[in-house]
Amino acid sequence: MAIEKLDSFVKQILIYFKNKDYGEAHSLATKMVAKFPKEMISHFLLARATFWLERYPEAISEAIKAFNLAKGGDLLPCAILLGSSYFQSGEYEKGYALLSKFEKEKNEEVKKLLFIFSLARKNEKEAVSHVADLFQINRQAAKKLVLKFLSS
Numbered sequence: 001m002a003i004e005k006l007d008s009f010v011k012q013i014l015i016y017f018k019n020k021d022y023g024e025a026h027s028l029a030t031k032m033v034a035k036f037p038k039e040m041i042s043h044f045l046l047a048r049a050t051f052w053l054e055r056y057p058e059a060i061s062e063a064i065k066a067f068n069l070a071k072g073g074d075l076l077p078c079a080i081l082l083g084s085s086y087f088q089s090g091e092y093e094k095g096y097a098l099l100s101k102f103e104k105e106k107n108e109e110v111k112k113l114l115f116i117f118s119l120a121r122k123n124e125k126e127a128v129s130h131v132a133d134l135f136q137i138n139r140q141a142a143k144k145l146v147l148k149f150l151s152s
Helices: 006-018 022-035 040-052 056-069 072-088 092-100 108-120 124-137 139-151
Strands: none
Touching (some): 022 040, 040 056, 040 072, 056 072, 072 092, 072 108, 092 108, 108 124, 108 139, 124 139
């Protein structure tokens, strides 16, 4: 039986993600985009599947579409996925520029990514500033992130 409803696509794709079956998630998300091309969630889930399949150029393309369709609270998750895709593609300037627009959100994931992008861009002063902000948001997460980087 073919899936026809948006919610049904989402539920099945999330099951595939939970089971780490990213190929099936990608296949179904591709069908979802064909059926619901103007829905942000279609492009977001396809971008997420392609990200986990390590197909970063496709992930970037779909994440941009999702971001452009996003409104309100959906913008931040789309930006985080797009920024992560840029990072994996080595596009540090684009990722940093995008996530910098969300710096005032005081979001832990954004601060972590800005810290990592700053290090990748060899800007230690920025990195220190972002990790200090992260300490204000979540002290434990900041300690864990710093220890991870010190040990590598």
